[in-house]
Amino acid sequence: MAVVDLRLPTALLLLLLSAVQYSSADLNFIYAVCSDLPLHHEPDACVRLLKLDQRSYNATTQEELSSIALDIVSKNYTRTRDFLHEMAIQHHGEPIQIPCDKCVYYYNVSLPKLYNAQAILEKKAYHDALLLVHQAADAPSICDSGFSDADIPSPVQQTDADLLVDSQVTQDLIRLNFS
Numbered sequence: 001m002a003v004v005d006l007r008l009p010t011a012l013l014l015l016l017l018s019a020v021q022y023s024s025a026d027l028n029f030i031y032a033v034c035s036d037l038p039l040h041h042e043p044d045a046c047v048r049l050l051k052l053d054q055r056s057y058n059a060t061t062q063e064e065l066s067s068i069a070l071d072i073v074s075k076n077y078t079r080t081r082d083f084l085h086e087m088a089i090q091h092h093g094e095p096i097q098i099p100c101d102k103c104v105y106y107y108n109v110s111l112p113k114l115y116n117a118q119a120i121l122e123k124k125a126y127h128d129a130l131l132l133v134h135q136a137a138d139a140p141s142i143c144d145s146g147f148s149d150a151d152i153p154s155p156v157q158q159t160d161a162d163l164l165v166d167s168q169v170t171q172d173l174i175r176l177n178f179s
Helices: 007-034 043-050 054-058 062-090 097-122 126-136 138-149 157-176
Strands: none
Touching (some): 007 043, 007 054, 007 062, 043 062, 054 062, 062 138, 126 157, 138 157
C-alpha cells in the first residue's frame, strides 16, 4: 500500500483559503468606504471604480482610496483623449474630425487639473483637490455635446458616461477626507 504525502496539497489549500479571506477583508473595507459616500452614490459605482486598480485591495485609509480613484480617472481621461486623437487623425477632413478635436482639446484642458489635484491631495489640501477634480469633470459632457451638436454618433458615449460617474465618485471619495 502506497503512502500519500498530503502536506503539500494541504498547505496549498490553506494558502488559497487565506488568500480568499485576505481579498474578502480588503473588499469589505472598499465596500465600507464606498457605502459612506457623501452624495449617496450607489456603492457599486465606487466599488467598480476602485476594483480597477489592484492597489485598492491593499489600501487602509480613505485617503489612499481617494488617491487611487483619482489616478484611475486620470489614466482613463488620458486613454480617452488618446483614442479620440487617433480618431481625428484617421478621419482627417471628415465631419467626425471636428468633434473629436474638440474632445481632445477639453480632455487636454482637464488632464493638468487632475494631475495637479493628485499633487494637492498628497498635501492634504482636500478642498483644493476637490475643486480641480470638479472642474475637470466637465470634459466628458462637453465631449458628448460636440458629437450631438454635429449630429454624429459619439464613439465614446458610454466611456464619457462612465468617466463622468467615476469623476463624481472620486469627488465623493475626496469629500470623505474632510471629516
